[in-house]
Amino acid sequence: MSKKSDNKAVSTKSNAPEFTKDEDLYAYREMLLIRRFEEKAGQMYGMGLIGGFCHLYIGQEAVVTGVHMASKKGDASITGYRDHGHMLIVGLDPKAVMAELTGRAGGLSKGKGGSMHMFSNEERFYGGNGIVGAQVSLGTGLAFAAKYRGEDNVSLTYFGDGASNQGQVYESFNMAKLWSLPVIYIIENNKYAMGTSLERAASTTDLSQRGASFGIPGEQVDGMDVRMVREASERAIKHAREGKGPYILEMQTYRYRGHSMSDPAKYRSKDEVQSMRTERDPIEQVKTRILDKGWATEDELKAIDKDIRAIVSEAADFATNDPEPDVSELYTEITV
Template sequence: MAAGKQKKADTASPVNSDAGTAQIVETLQHYEAPPPATFSKDDDFKAYRDMLLIRRFEEKAGQLYGMGFIGGFCHLYIGQEAVVTGMQLALKEGDQVITGYRDHGHMLATGMEARGVMAELTGRRSGYSKGKGGSMHMFSKEKNFYGGHGIVGAQVSLGTGLAFANRYRGNDNLSVTYFGDGAANQGQVYESFNMASLWKLPVIYVIENNRYAMGTSVNRASAETNFAHRGISFKIPGIQVDGMDVRAVKAAADLAAGHCREGKGPIILEMMTYRYRGHSMSDPAKYRTRDEVQQMRSERDPIEQVRRRLMEEHGFAEDELKAVDKEVRDVVQDSADFAQNDAEPDVSELWTDIYADDVPQAAE
């Protein structure tokens, strides 16, 4: 090529990344957060009692941990009760639930008995995993609750597998897979997103964004802090939801469930929520101010919002709600008494539940 006749470089402007992303987001965000669901008197009462049971149970678990009756790790759900309560209201028989290690609330919401959950927390033989799983590893086949997983993000792949099983069997069930803002940065999450979208699996990915993961603010740990957008490159729509309002959660859950059951594939619900306690019982939570926590408690508490509606809109007297609180406290105290008096597993249990029983043999 003659001097001065060099081929002109391709100077076409690259696609404006912001504009391109905005276009993709607009295409995928064909769902907007729906208005909060309308709750009847009975709906609000059920939500109130269900959330109160989780709150009181977790408070008692914290007490027992401090007294030495619960060992190992223990992650409390106090403040986030509206998320799992609202989601459960949209599910039907056969739908599966799986989550990480902040799991006691999910267990109770799926209908697992307080006695069995508390017995497992204290390592007793009547626990859901026979006292061998503890706080992070409880299951209930009867309630379609698949754990309780201690490895950060591991449940996302498993929850995607549950959805694959539903698709394979041709049933109308879906998988609700919970994980936190911290787990949302794990690689296996995105491998799961890719497969779920490719095969249009019926899975609702619920990202419980409580703002701090193990103790680092999402603004310092995540390049993209809008977790509803995390599925963009996999063509998975996402919605940000007020996770402190059980009615908003219920409305979003209904929409997401319909999306999955119609064969449209996975969907992400980012629940904007908040935990009042530290990441675990050993976390003093010095990375945030007391004023911040108190403000959330006084202005956004999910249980207090429903309590006010019950009194102001549904005509409940304060004494009636105090009676509900007493009933719930009695249930929780009963579970604690039961757990503390139940026997520990026999040493022989070390050798059980290691391998599957009655595994069918391959034909010769």
């Protein structure tokens, strides 16, 4: 890690930490589950089984996997509408996630929330939020609650490069620093927000420095390398858990698909996307390391993939055949 200023450190690939065999195999399996799940969700959307919006996480799997590897049970997490991977990594049942996508009674929100609004109190996962940047204020509130209650937990608050320009983000930064709240702001910078490149949308493109005026430390991280993500997350979480206040991690990542299923992504070239897939894919990086170190054979990795595909296929079958919620659900979970 090379220091650039008092508030910033830049993680570089040259000092990437080594994973153990178990760590690499865990990262491979979890990222592959997210990838295969999202591929199946894309197929089901095309078949008309998923309505409304659907934002896929394909390409960004290393971010949420690395952060989760650095966290502990009890830490809260919250994100925006590109949220399926965040649910799977905390251990939520793929069947319940997929059933929510198809609006079925067995979904995490009883089929009433859909792709963008899923929650789990048991796993301390608080969405899935459809309003751009809204989760930043909510995540700051989760950190406030942890500190108020004297809990040894942190808030993992994810948002994108587009949301980083929203006003409530900076109000949250100010509050978090003022009260030394245990929140890690994880900016998943996939470079294009809804479809506008970061360079065209932001006057300062180093998003790790967005908290500089508040005195919040930040660093840029190779978000395509799960090892770099885990290492930086450990550093940030330790900082917050020790009572030193908020920390910003700008995860430099990339989404292979459009912003949502209706986005043809014509604002970037096919060569650019293919280059990232070929040279920087987070899952292929782990697969190559596993094979090079002799920790598994091609056949063994294919067996893992087969197992993952079976899990996803089972989830899709459940989400297709599960009944729709009863009409009485229109009147539950309502406050007046």
